[in-house]
Amino acid sequence: MERTRGGPGEGARGRGGGELSCPACTQPVESPFCAQCGAVVQVGPYRILRVLSHGGMGRTYLAQGPEGRMVLRERCFSAEPTPADLRGLQLELQRLQALVHPCIPRYLEVLLSGSGADTRAYRVQEYIEGTPLEAEFALERLTEAEAQGLALQVLGLLRYLQERSPPLVHGDLKPSNLIRRADGALFLLDFGMGSSPLLRPGSAASPYRPPEQASGGGDATTDLFALGVLLKQGLRGPGPGASSPPPALSPGFTRFLERLSAPERRARFPSAYEAMRALEPSAAPPRRRTPLLKAALLGTGVCLTALGGGLVLKELSGFRPGADVSALADPGPMTEAPRPDVRPGSPAPAPARTKPTVPTRSMGFADADGRLPGSARGSLREGEFLDPHHTPKRCEWAQHGTATSSLHVPGQEPQAVLDHDPDTAWRSTTQPTWLRVDLPKELELEGLVLTWAVTGPGRTSAEGILEASLDGKAWEPMFALTNTSAENGVPHLLPFARRPLKAVRFKVLLSGSDVLSVRSLELYGSGCALLGEDPRP
DSSP states (O other), X not given: OEEOSOOTTTTOBOGGGOBEEOTTTOOEESSSBOTTTOOBSEETTEEEEEEEEEOSSOEEEEEEETTEEEEEEEEEOSSOOOHHHHHHHHHHHHHHHTOOOTTSOXXXXXXXXXXXXXXXXXXXXXXXXXXXXXXXXXXOOOOHHHHHHHHHHHHHHHHHHHTSSSOOOOOOOOGGGEEEOTTSOEEEOOOOSSOSSSOOOOSSOOTTSOGGGGGTOOOHHHHHHXXXXXXXXXXXXXSGGGGSOOOOOOHHHHHHHHHHTOSSGGGSOSSHHHHHHHHOGGGSOOOOOOOXXXXXXXXXXXXXXXXXXXXXXXXXXXXXXXXXXXXXXXXXXXXXXXXXXXXXXXXXXXXXXXXXXXXXXXXXXXXXXXXXXTOXXXXXXXXXXXXXXXXXXXXXXXXXXXXXESSOOTTOOGGGGGSOOTTOOEEEOOSSEEEEEEEEEEEEEEEEEEEEEEEOTTOOEEEEEEEEESSSSSBEEEEEEEEEGGGTTOOEEEEEEEEEEEEEEEEEOOOTTOEEEEEEEEEEETTBOSSSOOSOO
């Protein structure tokens, strides 16, 4: 765990040294914490804009950071956190960063400030601008068709969590934790903060928590119970009749709601998949093991996949002996696909992030032109293939670039992937792991070769993602790769449609004592063809 420099007072001033006011009570402040109410004003590089909510474990803040607006979830401790507490925060961040879903926010890092019993933890996550379902329910009643559509959207999110390995339970599903963006995409927020697993016993009574959760118990049906209660609330609508039964519904949907929200766990649907099948069989494709980096959105098709930033647990002052140190740089902001038209009468769309510069492919989602992976498009030569006899061409372009990476094994430098020497390689055991190559200038490229391996106890295959950028800041996924133990060290040849590129990045999620090694990364195009004759000498 790394502490950044700076003590009390640093960051408590506005631009030009002007005094800041507390985001909670508006009193002038002279330090990162308000002396009147205890609210924080500055956390590392994040300047607090306002308080979003105040719960039993701490406040939730909207903040301005290097990548734009972010949400900081605070956790206060009643006593000095133990190494186990800090390890729990780290493991939870790892689990959240492994969630690769278009409608789950990115989780970037956890920052710690203070010492002893005054220690506070702040989890930094992507800010989603939209309207909570809680606000929508306060305005108007859902129709049965709208409730069924909402159910499919939420079940798609829950199915993604339940079919992970190990499965995840959200444990706090309620209208305020579901945000609808202006383009219709529904985001699931507010996963646990320092709890393992992501399921917390309810300290306060909540209609969305089933009876078994009061003692900390729960499984896949816990979130289904909450969804059933949530749907009934939306169907009842606002006003004095909010506590009355839902309006007349079709018998089938009535049975569906009652089974979702049954007090007895055994009476509920066993999984989100089975609930989707009961509600709309065509919306629940057959079960299959979903690769980590090829997860598809079930129920909506609005968002583009985004990978979280690197695992970073930092502290704001001093250093705690024996703490885990993760000094991974944040690989940079992700980008988002263009948004569809908004229905008349709906709120104006939130400002979009950077427009994609490289079409998405091989990710299980439609690309920027609306085509699914594998569809014909221009001169795209489809498919990855292996060539154990491949040797790097002298004209390839990556050798002229600069390689950087996450923490690596001593002596196994990232520049080794560019030297065309089969006896050298870059190796890393950090989590998550990334390797990046920046070219000296923008080039028209059409092919890539990657020779890589992941080894570890019981490891039979590994998955990675290749991304591309025109400026080194906005990244777009190009390929999702799978490598089996039999393919370790065998060159993967990846032709693609010619496009301008200036940087590429390769990311893999490791676990335990896994080791990632990359022997070679090569780039072809602009006079040096991956396949066929080379016009450039």
